[in-house]
Amino acid sequence: MEVKKIGVVGCGLMGRGIVEVSAKAGYDVTVSEINQELLDKGMNAIKSSLAKAVEKGRSTEDEKNAILKRIKGTTNTQDFKDRDLVVEAAIENIELKKKIFKELDGICPPETILASNTSCLSVIDIASVTKRQPKVMGVHFFNPVPVMKLVELVRTITTVVTGHSKGSVSRQNERHALAPSMLAASYNSASIFFSPATNKNMASPKFFQT
Numbered sequence: 434m435e436v437k438k439i440g441v442v443g444c445g446l447m448g449r450g451i452v453e454v455s456a457k458a459g460y461d462v463t464v465s466e467i468n469q470e471l472l473d474k475g476m477n478a479i480k481s482s483l484a485k486a487v488e489k490g491r492s493t494e495d496e497k498n499a500i501l502k503r504i505k506g507t508t509n510t511q512d513f514k515d516r517d518l519v520v521e522a523a524i525e526n527i528e529l530k531k532k533i534f535k536e537l538d539g540i541c542p543p544e545t546i547l548a549s550n551t552s553c554l555s556v557i558d559i560a561s562v563t564k565r566q567p568k569v570m571g572v573h574f575f576n577p578v579p580v581m582k583l584v585e586l587v588r589t590i591t592t593v594v595t596g597h598s599k600g601s602v603s604r605q606n607e608r609h610a611l612a613p614s615m616l617a618a619s620y621n622s623a624s625i626f627f628s629p630a631t632n633k634n635m636a637s638p639k640f641f642q643t
């Protein structure tokens with residue numbers, strides 16, 4: 434199954450960038466925040482970033498509007514119940530991330546991949562609160578997300594890797610920094626693939642679940 438619907442938890446610095454590049458790559462994106470004020474702040478930042486791209490001639494007004502149409506903001510985590518992949522980009526706090534993953538595990542269908550954008554925390558520790566440890570991984574974007582093309586896929590000892598792309602994430606418990614154009618990682622019956630960026634100034638992730 435191809436991933437079509439992405440959820441992003443947190444519309445702060447990283448979350449809003451992940452939302453922007455995912456919507457720009459054609460995905461239907463739902464992003465959550467803890468309250469309406471922070472959600473509006475994040476959504477406004479996404480709108481300004483897209484408007485700046487139009488001003489600089491890197492995008493058109495029609496493209497900007499089409500991208501914005503693919504983004505939905507929410508303060509209700511239940512809205513992640515139809516997502517194929519959820520990327521958590523909340524603050525760097527292990528207890529908070531565990532709480533979020535436990536909640537997502539109860540809301541999302543069993544096939545949904547749950548990923549954390551954590552820089553330093555243990556992904557296996559986060560995965561431990563879920564009943565889907567083979568489907569939990571790190572997807573680590575870099576700042577500023579719309580510019581940085583590098584994305585790290587982080588596999589834990591319980592993330593199950595199958596399929597053609599084992600080589601790209603072959604060693605357990607290690608972080609693998611790979612150019613997005615090289616990434617094609619399969620997790621259990623799911624796979625995530627980052628396509629080459631289509632715009633030299635814009636990271637363009639492509640996610641598949643099979």
Ligand SMILES: NC(=O)c1ccc[n+]([C@@H]2O[C@H](COP(=O)([O-])OP(=O)(O)OC[C@H]3O[C@@H](n4cnc5c(N)ncnc54)[C@H](O)[C@@H]3O)[C@@H](O)[C@H]2O)c1
Pocket residue numbers: 442443444445446447448465466467471521522523524525526529533550551552553573574575576
């Ligand atoms: N800032 C960086 O350069 C950078 C780079 C790579 C990775 N990261 C990682 O990305 C993650 C996010 O970092 P950031 O810099 O975007 O932080 P940030 O503080 O800018 O944004 C985090 C957002 O998450 C929101 N949030 C907290 N709990 C939430 C919940 N339960 N539901 C929905 N939203 C919630 C907060 O309100 C806040 O707006 C961290 O794990 C961080 O380590 C950061």
